[in-house]
Amino acid sequence: MTSNLKIIKDKIEQAALGCGRNKENVTLVAVSKIHTAETIIPVLADGQRIFGENRVQEAAEKWPSLKEKFEGIYLHLIGPLQTNKVRQAVQLFDVIETVDRPKLAKAIARICEEEGKYPDIYIQINTGHEEQKAGMSPENADEFIRLCRDDLKLPVKGVMCIPPFDEDPTDHFKLLKQIADRNHLSIISMGMSGDYEKAIENGATHVRVGTALFGTRPGY
Ligand SMILES: *Cc1c(COP(=O)(O)O)cnc(C)c1O
Numbered sequence: 392m393t394s395n396l397k398i399i400k401d402k403i404e405q406a407a408l409g410c411g412r413n414k415e416n417v418t419l420v421a422v423s424k425i426h427t428a429e430t431i432i433p434v435l436a437d438g439q440r441i442f443g444e445n446r447v448q449e450a451a452e453k454w455p456s457l458k459e460k461f462e463g464i465y466l467h468l469i470g471p472l473q474t475n476k477v478r479q480a481v482q483l484f485d486v487i488e489t490v491d492r493p494k495l496a497k498a499i500a501r502i503c504e505e506e507g508k509y510p511d512i513y514i515q516i517n518t519g520h521e522e523q524k525a526g527m528s529p530e531n532a533d534e535f536i537r538l539c540r541d542d543l544k545l546p547v548k549g550v551m552c553i554p555p556f557d558e559d560p561t562d563h564f565k566l567l568k569q570i571a572d573r574n575h576l577s578i579i580s581m582g583m584s585g586d587y588e589k590a591i592e593n594g595a596t597h598v599r600v601g602t603a604l605f606g607t608r609p610g611y
Contacts, residue, residue, distance in 0.1 A: 549578025
C-alpha cells in the first residue's frame with residue numbers, strides 16, 4: 392500500500408480490540424473533501440471504497456470520473472444540505488449523514504419518491520448546542536427521528552455528530568450513543584482524525600477521517 396490507509400486501518404483495529412469490539416463493526420469513511428483525484432486515487436488503489444464529501448457540487452464534479460475507474464464506490468454526504476440541492480444529493484450519494492430539520496427531511500422524502508432512490512439517512516445531532524452548528528438538538532432528537540422514520544418513511548439508519556472543537560468529545564460521544572440506542576439505530580457516525588480512537592471506545596460504528604489519511608487539505 393502506498394497511502395496512509397493501512398496505518399489508519401491498523402489504528403482502528405487496535406482501538407476496537409482495546410475495548411473488546413470487533414474491527415468489522417467499525418467502518419472507515421475516508422473524508423476526501425477539498426482533495427483532488429490525484430490524492431484520492433492512491434487510497435482507492437489501496438482498496439478504500441467509502442468516502443465522505445461535504446459539498447454536493449464538489450462531489451458532483453469529482454466523483455463521476457472516479458466511479459468510471461473504480462467499482463463499488465460508496466459516497467456519504469457529511470456537510471450541510473440545502474433543500475435546493477436535495478435532488479442532486481439523492482442522485483449522487485448513498486448516505487446522507489446530515490439530516491437535521493423537518494423541512495429538509497420532507498424535501499428528501501418527496502424527492503426520494505420521485506427519483507425512486509433512497510439513500511440511507513443519518514440524523515445529525517448538535518450535541519454541543521452550538522448556535523452556529525447544524526444538527527437537531529438532543530432534546531428534540533427522538534421526536535425528529537420518529538417524524539423521519541414513521542411519518543416520512545425515510546430509511547433512517549443512524550446518527551452523527553460533530554462535537555465542539557474546544558471540548559473533550561467524550562461526553563458528546565456518549566450522548567450520541569444514548570440517542571442511537573434508545574431509538575434502536577445501529578449506526579453511530581462520530582470521530583475524526585483527532586479523536587476517532589476515542590470515538591471507537593465510545594461506540595462509534597463509522598469514523599470520518601480526512602487529514603490523518605490524506606494529509607492537510609490544500610488551502611488550510
Ligand atoms: C472534514 C470533516 C471530517 C474530517 O475531519 P479531519 O479532521 O480532517 O479528519 C469529518 N467529519 C466532518 C463532518 C467533516 O466536515
